[in-house]
Amino acid sequence: MKKKANEQKPTIFTIFGGTGDLAARKLIPALYNLFLDGYMPKEFTIVGLGRTEYNDESYKEVLLDGLNKYSRSGVADPAKWGEFSSNIIYLQSDASKEKTYKDLEQIIADRDEQWAEAATVIHYLSVAPQFFPVISEYISKIKMAGGKEKCRIVIEKPFGRDLETAKELNELLQSLFDESQIYRIDHYLGKETVQNMMAFRFANALFEPIWNRNFIEHVQISVTEDIGIEDRGGYYDGSGALRDMLQNHILQVLCLVAMEPPVSFNADEVRNRRVDVLKAIRRFGPEEVKHNAVRGQYAGGWVGGKEVNGYREEKGVDPNSNTETFCAFKFFIDNWRWQNVPFYVRTGKRMHQKSSVISIQFKDVPHPIFPSHASENWQQNRLIISIQPEMSIRLQVQAKRPGLDMILNPVDMVFDYDGTYPKESPEAYETLLLDAMEGDQTLFMRGDQVEAAWELLMPVIDNWEGRKSLNFPNYPADSWGPEIAEALIAKDGFHWFTMPVKSKSKKK
Known part of the structure; x- marks a missing residue:
């Protein structure tokens, strides 16, 4: 039985590639609809990461435009969107730089203190496959109050382009995370x-x-x-x-x-x-x-x-x-x-x-x-x-x-x-x-x-x-x-x- 909002633990979603097509078409509309249906936790934060020069408000405007185009629930209700989007922040970043992850680590620590509870952190890698290794290695070094059981990493396809590269990526991920932390997603x-x-x-x-x-x-x-x-x-x-x-x-x-x-x-x-x-x-x-x-x-x-x-x-x-x-x-x-x-x-x-x-x-x-x-x-x-x-x-x-x-x-x-x-x-x-x-x-x-x-x-x-x-x-x-x-x-x-x-x- 799926848990409703009052049963969910505090959660932080980080979306690497947060300015990309998948975030606008699928990820944000999906999270918004979960919010409308009462499945998002009471305490949650969505962190969009990307190179584009946005601030929080301009980033939310881009997401709202995508939501209105692609969400199954249609054009967003202004009040509901306001309530949902108050939990979205944008982090202009470079996935290959250590500073990005220090900033992210600070956001996680601030939320843990604010909520008085260690949040579950879900890192969604909506990026080109060549960035999987570097992002994964940096994520594994982020200090979290809840330990490794609170950290999950979601990998989009393609997972490798042949058997050899798939094995290499698996070996890397499994050296950094437990298999229970790795979510290889196939939306089908x-x-x-x-x-x-x-x-x-x-x-x-x-x-x-x-x-x-x-x-x-x-x-x-x-x-x-x-x-x-x-x-x-x-x-x-x-x-x-x-x-x-x-x-x-x-x-x-x-x-x-x-x-x-x-x-x-x-x-x-x-x-x-x-x-x-x-x-x-x-x-x-x-x-x-x-x-x-x-x-x-x-x-x-x-x-x-x-x-x-x-x-x-x-x-x-x-x-x-x-x-x-x-x-x-x-x-x-x-x-x-x-x-x-x-x-x-x-x-x-x-x-x-x-x-x-x-x-x-x-x-x-x-x-x-x-x-x-x-x-x-x-x-x-x-x-x-x-x-x-x-x-x-x-x-x-x-x-x-x-x-x-x-x-x-x-x-x-x-x-x-x-x-x-x-x-x-x-x-x-x-x-x-x-x-x-x-x-x-x-x-x-x-x-x-x-x-x-x-x-x-x-x-x-x-x-x-x-x-x-x-x-x-x-x-x-x-x-x-x-x-x-x-x-x-x-x-x-x-x-x-x-x-x-x-x-x-x-x-x-």
Whole structure:
């Protein structure tokens, strides 16, 4: 049960990169909404750190502008914003200078004295990865009245860019902090529908008995975006779809779908089961990469009546870039539950639709009894978990169409968040920041989990980086990706599932 304000201990949030896009779009709106809903402590301070020349008031004006644009609660109420923002201070700083941390240490000490209690201090590193080491080393030296159990550090992705750099970062962090202090954040795990995977599977007697190779034919996970790389060309060209989406978001969702039942809801017990899945996924050799992994890069085209650039024409991108903007994989999990059940995953930019969908297709009935004319619209049972833009869980079954004849039609049994819960769901960052305040690491990645994900994908990364694709770009904007992705799944007799949506989602 989440603690309300009167149960929370005094807390200080320090946001390194406090003038950046993530702070304005996600972090401050998340903390403000927690405040509105009564989950922020009575005593709290938010310290934004950045190089820009702001004072407290000018910094708050920038944050308010971002809040009004991006918060799920809409334009801020002046009185509520005034009450919330009275707890925000700005520290113009240089993350590489010792003075920054001396100033921060003094702020923490002053708050501890003011509140007559040692505060929990959460350091959020919303900065480029090259700053992780220096900031972490300085943070570990800050003297705190409450000791190390009161200090927590939140690391944004990317956590390394390959197995070697991830191990180096883990070794550094674990030499400075206990694992219990390190929160490697993946905002996908905070999404409401993703969290509901655990409840759906393990709180119901209906599904777990058939959640295995005896009943499930295959699983698909698709995370597609209709936008391009926008203004992230410099970052994205050194990353690509595999590093940006598949290594973290998609593999974490796959783990939730495939994990064994944990003994309890204890954070490490849940995370142990997720690591088990990553360790059980069949590794790729050179031949397996060729047959089970495909990549793509988008070309220019027309989207919504507007002409858009191809990837290689985007600002900050190498005109001869070999970076993939799409990738699709076929995985196998070598354990008793999932042996020989294919897991198909894909992600891409500039695709026809923005959606994040899990599709679990069950095996067909063992013996059809209905005549062919009755079942010409026959579809196998399918469970569809939609994460965005619609939040819903659909079970597709066969039912008789009304009338005198026995005609079967597929119908949906739907759990729709909007229809069931009129109150708007919290954003992923609200959930995760509250968990960090409460010291709950269930939805955060552990060091061995990050390394296991990198280890799985390194053969593909090495293969792709060592072999230039000669057919890039290979899919047009506003499409469902390259033809080779269709071939990947079609050769097994399946097709990619696409979730019908009422309209294009509005982007914030």
